[in-house]
Amino acid sequence: MQGEQLAVFRGQDGQAYVVDAYCPHLGASLAAGGRVVGNCIECPFHGWQFQGEDGKCTRIPYAEKVPDFASIRTWPSCEVNGMLLVWYHREGVGPTWAVPEQREVATQEWVFRGQTKHLVDAHIEEIPENAADAAHLDFLHGTAILGGSDLRYSKSRLWEFMKHRWKGEWCPEPEPNEHCSQLLLLHSTSIFGKHIPALDLKVSVRQVGPALVFLILEHAFLGRGIILQSVTPLEPLLQKVVHTIYYQKNMPAVIPKFLLRAECLQFERDITIWNNKQYLPKPLLVKEDSSIQRHRRWYGQFYSQKGTGLPAQEGLDW
Ligand code: FES
Ligand SMILES: [Fe+2]
Incomplete structure (x- = not known):
């Protein structure tokens, strides 16, 4: 908008x-x-x-x-999960779906534990498309978070003793939730090649519409919580991204604060890529990248029907 x-x-x-x-x-x-x-x-x-x-x-x-x-x-607007959301449709059509309430946030079983804001110089589609880009997970996000988000140093040999592994597959949801998609991310960490189960984390990612993502975090003994991600276009190639974490009230605040920091550090690695990349309407993909193509088809539903053509051609119209 x-x-x-x-x-x-x-x-x-x-x-x-x-x-x-x-x-x-x-x-x-x-x-x-x-x-x-x-x-x-x-x-x-x-x-x-x-x-x-x-x-x-x-x-x-x-x-x-x-x-x-x-x-x-x-x-049209609604207040849900601590956010005020506004419905925008280029041709003025009213809301066709609603944003679900996260029960634990509504009942305050999970409480607010922090928020971050980033500005990203990128095409609107780049940020959600990341969920379907399985190949970048290990390459960009596999190096230890100790290496930070500055890509010039994050791959330094210094941090090679520690590695993150990510397993996940993206898929759209069937009707009537075709405006949603899912990604189950299993994160594990190894130190000197040895898997450390205490650092395992399960992240269930659900994209709801073009601009909102629910990331539910589950750890074996450090509890559960949610990171809500919102993407708001401010200008054609400028997105404002907000991450807000709610976490189990009975867990020390330092846990969700660390998780949010770690999430944002990984996100900032993506930002360096996005801020400097080009949006390719026709990317050169291999078979293993097929979910990127599926994601583009899925995301295509959020572009205006009355646009000048395919979303990719429409490009900067957002
Ligand atoms: S009342 Fe005159 S500009 Fe608003
Ligand atoms: Fe990423």
Whole structure:
């Protein structure tokens, strides 16, 4: 939803509302000095008030009558898993699926343990496509996290005694969840060639729609939790990525903090690749890369039908 300016507010009814930022009267931004009055937002310029629910203008302080057609655009939104999510469709079609609630987050069995934010200079599809790229797992993410995220040094001989192994296969979900896909990642670590079972981690990755990923972490004795990843396009080749971790309340906070740090360190290795790579509409793939092609077909559903052609040709239209 690059290029859209929105104002988000919580009404007195506790409900969060998302409306266009620019007031239809003379264009002031409701997001800069607007005030919540009941379940309305009041423009800071001349005091027009708009209802969060349907955008209708309910009051113009100096006018005798509020014209029927005076209203502001509202955006479908929902609050789930501690996030406020906005539905965007290029042709204005309303929501066709909902984001599931993670029970443990809703019941506060798992609690907030940290958040990271990254800006990535890449085509929107690069980040989700990573899930279907099995071959990069061992090559890019196999070197010990001790080696850090700077690719000039991460492959240093110094860290060769420690290796991460990843096993995982990506697949789309059947109807009615065709907007979702799954990846079960089994992570193991070896030190001097010896597998250390205490460092095994199971990560069930579920992509829900084009911009949201649930990563459920399970460790034999360090408990369970979730990393939520969101990708928001700010400009055609600029994505904002947020990772938020919720983890079992009864586990020391240092565990989820370490897991989030480790995740982000691996993610930053991908970022170095993304920030410098090119998006290839027709990549040169071998048989073992076939899930990348399947991922492209699957992700194609999120591009506008009325676009100028294939997603790859449309390229920068996001
Ligand atoms: S610009 Fe918003 S009330 Fe006039
Ligand atoms: Fe990756």
